[in-house]
Amino acid sequence: MQAWYLLYCKGRKEKAVKQAFEQLGVTSFLPQLDVEKIVAGKKKLVATPLFPNYIFVRFDPHITPYSHITRVPNVAAIVRPNGQLAPVELSVVVTLREALKQRQAQQQRDQATAPEPAPEPRPNKGDKVKILGGAFANLDAVFDEPDGDKRSILLVKMLGKRQRLPMDNLGFRRL
Numbered sequence: 001m002q003a004w005y006l007l008y009c010k011g012r013k014e015k016a017v018k019q020a021f022e023q024l025g026v027t028s029f030l031p032q033l034d035v036e037k038i039v040a041g042k043k044k045l046v047a048t049p050l051f052p053n054y055i056f057v058r059f060d061p062h063i064t065p066y067s068h069i070t071r072v073p074n075v076a077a078i079v080r081p082n083g084q085l086a087p088v089e090l091s092v093v094v095t096l097r098e099a100l101k102q103r104q105a106q107q108q109r110d111q112a113t114a115p116e117p118a119p120e121p122r123p124n125k126g127d128k129v130k131i132l133g134g135a136f137a138n139l140d141a142v143f144d145e146p147d148g149d150k151r152s153i154l155l156v157k158m159l160g161k162r163q164r165l166p167m168d169n170l171g172f173r174r175l
Contacts (some may be wrong), residue, residue, distance in 0.1 A: 002060045005069075006028070011072035014049045020072045027058040031096050034107060038170060041150040045107075048082030050100075055078075056093055061085060120144040120174070122146060128152060128175040131167065141165065141172065 009017045013046055014030050021028040024118075031050040059069060066078055066085060078085065095114055125141035131154070135173045141154040142162070150169055155162040 002058050002091065005066075005085070006059075006088050007055050007057055007069070008039075008079055009053050009055055010074045013052060014053065016053050017055050017072060017074050018136050019051050020074070021055075021057060025144070026064075026071070029056040029093060029097070030057075030102055031056075032127050033100070033103070041168060041170060050096075052127045054087060060096050110123075120150070122169070123174045129172045131172045131173055133171055136165065140175070141167075143174075 007017070017030050018030045032047045033050055034045040035048045037046045038044075039046065057069060069077060080086065125143060125145060127143045129141050129143050131137055131141055136156060139156060141156045144153040144155050144164065147153050147166055151166055152158065152169055152172075154165045154167050154172065156165045159165075
């Protein structure tokens with residue numbers, strides 16, 4: 001009888017494993033969340049595994065030996081509680097799928113109703129700014145000049161004099 005099993009994959013290879021199972025005609029489920037990340041200086045929604053390095057796969061161990069499943073590239077092992085092959089309860093997979101569908105629908109509704117935020121205007125030369133992250137987090141600086149579309153040059157007081165510091169435009173805000 002077919003059941004869901006949990007597989008452990010090699011690092012960050014869950015999507016490749018899912019594709020391999022799709023090519024073999026084996027049902028798999030990779031729970032993912034859309035997470036807002038900054039990519040190339042712009043905010044993007046990126047599908048990120050809910051459980052890094054894990055994927056659910058559905059098969060019948062009496063028909064398909066688990067060794068065929070573990071031979072798929074980038075599969076490290078089948079998770080075996082207490083050393084025994086044990087299926088994941090169907091309710092766990094169904095609940096996860098439903099919760100992710102509801103979350104995705106809510107995100108789509110939120111995106112449809114949320115106004116697009118206006119980009120903050122670039123500071124003028126001499127404006128005071130606060131650095132938001134990195135080694136210089138929470139330091140006050142002075143905006144000097146733009147350095148292309150995505151970066152700017154800030155002046156930071158260090159060792160008694162102002163040093164020029166290139167900074168991503170999302171890494172600081174005007175005071």
